[in-house]
Amino acid sequence: AGEGSTEGGGISGSVVADGSSTVAPLTEAAADFFRDEAPDVNVTVATSGTGGGFAKFCADETDISNASRPIKDEEIALCEDAGIEYTEIVIANDGLSVVVNPENDFAQCLTVEQLNTIWGPDAEGTVTSWNQVDSSFPDLPLALFGAGTDSGTFDYFTDAINGEEGAIRTDYSPSEDDNITVQGVSGDEGAIGFLGLSYVEENPDAMKAVEVDGGAGCVAPSAETVQDGTYTPLGRPLFIYVNNASYAEKPQVKAFVDFYVESEAEVAEAALFIGLTEEQKATAQDELATLG
Amino acid sequence: MRSLQDSLAGAPTMPLKTGRAPGERRAAPLVFLILLWLSLAVAVIFLITLIVNIVLEGGSRFGLPLFTEYPSSSPDRAGARPAILGSMWVIGTTAVLTIPLGVAAAVHLEEFADRKHWFNRVIELNVQNLAAVPSIVYGLLALAFLTLVGVRDKNIVIGGALALSLLILPVIIIATREAIRAVPAEIRDGSLALGATKWQTTWRQVLPASVPGIATGSILALSRALGEAAPLLLLGALVFVSFDPNGLLSGFTTLPIQIFNWTGRPQEGFHELAAAASLLLLGLLLVMNGLAIFIRNRYQKRW
Amino acid sequence: MFAGRARPGEAVIKLALRLAAAVAMLTTIGIVIALLVPAIGFFREVPVFDFLFGDRWAPRFADASFGVIPLVTATLWTTAIALVVAVPLGLGAAILLSEYARPGLRKVLKPILELLAGVPTVVYGLFALQFIQATVFREWLRLDTGAFSVLAAGLVMGIMIIPTVASISEDAMSAVPMALRQGSFALGANRMQTSLRVVFPAALSGIMAAIVLGISRAVGETMIVAIAAGNQARIVSGPLEQGQTMTGFIANAALGDSRVGSLEYDTLYAVGLLLFAITLIVNFISIRLVRRFRQAY
């Protein structure tokens, strides 16, 4: 066993990954690059959402589970019941961005309280206009878009903004497909939505990210602010969970995961994410070494 | 009544050159005809707009890499190779599963079934009903079935083919029945009167004569299956596949799903790729429809 | 003298054919069971009444509720809009093809029309979202509408089902005996009068069947509405609003993943069952109509 990319040559077999649609582009990029190393390994990356991914992962249906939030207690229990042992690896960083329509020139920076006003379960049916968020804002109807309920993004956002996972007003447009959120936000002047930073960077004309005030002033999402931890509370790590048994017994899984961690920087760049800090990368490699 | 005299005078009481002012009665039919052409024109203009739109967006991406490259996180090096192969695998499997089954069912209903028997009446009603069942319901059915038989990864070629086969089976049965029905009774009578059995008549006379109709119907049904996304979505076919599918149990994705996937990406380059793949899919459908029309016109006998 | 020869092969073949036909029945039974079992699980948790008549659809939120009315209203809107497009245009095309076009022209026009039904629905969906809604409605017409609308989805769906309506109506009209047209022409009627007053009424039940089949197509169409109608399950009160249809919900839910046996999974099937029931009813009406038109002359 080694981590050398050259050893991939003779390996074959399949690697099955599922889970977060946010993380999927990372794993896909890794699979893409890995094909040059081990053309006979078949990597599939499905996108059931973080929660859906864990459900399959704990049913031993997948080798790797992509996650945009840490595994939950009930999911841990599920895996334990099934006798699945796993290892959590932070694979990249993301800034969960709050976006508005490009025409919107008033909401430059929103505090966590203001976001809670907009998105909290109590807002359902009552908070319908921007001026209810801040009286200086115009009387423009709110149109809300965001991640679907199966996603880690949803869990993470609701937890960070509304204080409880899954607690959110229901009269917004949830979608598992983030591009639909892009379409929605770009198509409505009063729109607000939340999604991964990559979408913001790729669609500068369609929407713009607002700065978030988590108590320490307004911070815009970017590689630096995420990596240095100032973009709170919406800066977040992204994970992959590796099935220990798969890693030990399937050489192609081991080769793939090793390759993935090794080339995280290129992978993150290709997938438009923020790479790991030195520290994070070292931790990841240590984790693998213990599995080795 | 006109008098005899008038008639004898050799001149019609009213000229045949319309006795009415021009335009008085001509306007309505003309407007009507224009409206008719307009309804067709709207549809055709729509189709053209759609195609032009796709060509404008994806035309530049329509090239060899689309066919040879694997999906990638970078739109510049991405292609639809696994999706194209996946579509071929799934549609091929669907064809192998459905055509013999559909033709056999149609032959039973058309040539052998006692139409008064409840069993056959129920089947007939069923076939008609199934043809109108939404495709997504077939996805639900396939999902439930695969779960029941304990398949873990539902996104396999045979699973997709199962969903699509059930979806187009009624279409093929109906098309085949029509083709069989178009074979004149005289041919059957001629064969039977010679002492041929019913099956001999079916196999040697009726089926050969209805091959063009069956082929036409099957191609059209398969082209429908080729464009379907919804049922496969339910089986989890929205995946990143970076290898060539290589068997019935292999994972796969298909062109429509790949298109759907790409349009969900943030990068504009993927949207262009999606348009290019749409172009490819449209081209394939055009070829299949063209083939069906060719067969229909060339081989279908006018009895 | 006429003693029969044993033909065991034929008996086997006949049995095989019969079994093949039975697959159709098995499929229906399969659908019913596949939908019913999870749906029963669903209705154990959610009363049927709350499902059918509740006006808030939020199945996967912390504060869940399962009133299907919002999905139904969106489905009704998209279907109605599709029909408003497809019925006049489809019938116009059908009359043109069956009553006016010479065989040569027909041979060209019909396949072109049929192409509309062959365009993949994903492609239609994107066209509805990116061109019809974004460019035409918002940019050109400056309509007061968001990123999605039931109008854009319904419109495109209408175009998609034109061939369905046109082709079956045309069959019905072509089946009207030539003799009736000749009778009309011989009385000095023109083509419009003959088409509208003789052929159309004579083919009416077939035309109705075509429309009804169009309805079931529209109700069951998935990708167009999933992409272009919107994803927010709310009661739709105008064509420019967005809304999630029944099929849109199923497709969207399928993008995520639900564990077998979970309420989320069962919800999928409960909506599927409702969808199936609606198309089944609509379809029975259509079959009835077709049967009547077969007996007409």
Place this chain on the structure above:
Amino acid sequence: MATAHDDAPMHLQAARNGSVADHVARPIMRVENVDVYYGDFRAVTDVNLAFGLNEITALIGPSGCGKSTLLRSLNRMNDLIEGARVEGEILFHGENIYGKGVDPIEVRRRIGMVFQKPNPFPKSIYDNIAYGPRVTGMKVESMDDLVEESLTRAALWDEVKDKLKQSAIGLSGGQQQRLCIARAISVRPDVILMDEPCASLDPIATMRIEDLMQELRKQYTIVIVTHNMQQAARVADRTAFFTAQVSEGSGARTGVLVEYGTTTQIFEDPTDQRTEDYISGRFG
């Protein structure tokens, strides 16, 4: 009349020169040198005929000799068949119905038609009759009266007067055919063309239609195609016998008018051998 160097039989010569046609006392329609084509195929050639006012003229001949084709060209019903084309002139009251500016719709109104198979519209009896006047925009004082008059003339009124609102499809075959005749009458044509109007009827219904024709001829000119020679003998004033001639070169079969004369002459004293063969049942 026949020129010496022409070896065609006498009567054909005569027909060609229109002389037999001239014998028709008061011609309301004249067919002059008419050829009818379907695309390249010449179905009928060189027909010269005249139809006398208030006479019944029968067209007889074996199957495929072009009787229906010729009949349909008399009121431009052939226009509706793709590729069908008429050469020569068909004069109605002296005016060529294929002339420039002639409205075929008006031609058909003036020259009605009844078909082999009764073809009532799937509407009520009343609406079947009212249809023609309505679509042609006829100025009618009372539609009810017109319907009654037409049905009475077609000898159907008594049978249907109590069920005018019922569907015409429910009538018997013979009644349906009389309804079609009533329908043809309703737009006040001068001529009624009938293409084997009794072919699908039973003997009793046939008899009624034949009686009706005798009645109608007092006001209308009737041209009837029939396969049934006895029928021609019973009802027609004049009879034209057609047959199909096989061209030696191409083997194409073209309908020609063999002989035209009073019915008595044609049946009792045919001049042409082919007519005699046909009449005596030697073929057909």
Place this chain on the structure above:
Amino acid sequence: MATAHDDAPMHLQAARNGSVADHVARPIMRVENVDVYYGDFRAVTDVNLAFGLNEITALIGPSGCGKSTLLRSLNRMNDLIEGARVEGEILFHGENIYGKGVDPIEVRRRIGMVFQKPNPFPKSIYDNIAYGPRVTGMKVESMDDLVEESLTRAALWDEVKDKLKQSAIGLSGGQQQRLCIARAISVRPDVILMDEPCASLDPIATMRIEDLMQELRKQYTIVIVTHNMQQAARVADRTAFFTAQVSEGSGARTGVLVEYGTTTQIFEDPTDQRTEDYISGRFG
């Protein structure tokens, strides 16, 4: 023969009791008290007939009187029509073809059929002829010889011998019909049933088929349905005249055998008024 309390005409009585049928010298088939039903509808009732070996029997009568229905029941082609049912007995060489254990496939091989419209298979001329022997599993020494023999008997060999591999669809109507006769012969039947075999042919082709029938009758027994009385008069040894009887109660029309006898007797000296009316062209 007629019982005193029965008021049916004499000859019908006779037929009913089978006595006329008995006059047929060497009957190969006998129809005894046959009724044919389509579901509840009785299309033909109470027919008694016999067909003589190597004779031609013509069935004539107006349209719808059940001639085709009866003919199809003679070789169980009616079995194929849903709801069709035969009551009574049809004996072939004394054996009831509707008897238990009888294989209808074998019946049809022994009693061949030629239809109104020529119906060659869309195959080559050769394959059209070879089809029957192949499907019936006939032991054939040389298929080529059998094809030649069948075509020769049907008087078609000379015309097609150079194009046996060409599609039969390309033949003319008359040739197609002779091909169908050759096809019927190929499986060596005893009886050939013909349902208006010349109805769609021209006079010359008709004549050829009639000549052919005279030829064939040396080896086969022929039953022919025809609308053309002259044809019956020309070719048939015996003629059976049918008509449709309208039942007073229900108004249903049922075919009955009116009269059966030698062709000369039927045409020259019919005993029944209805036969006479029909023969003399008073209806039909």
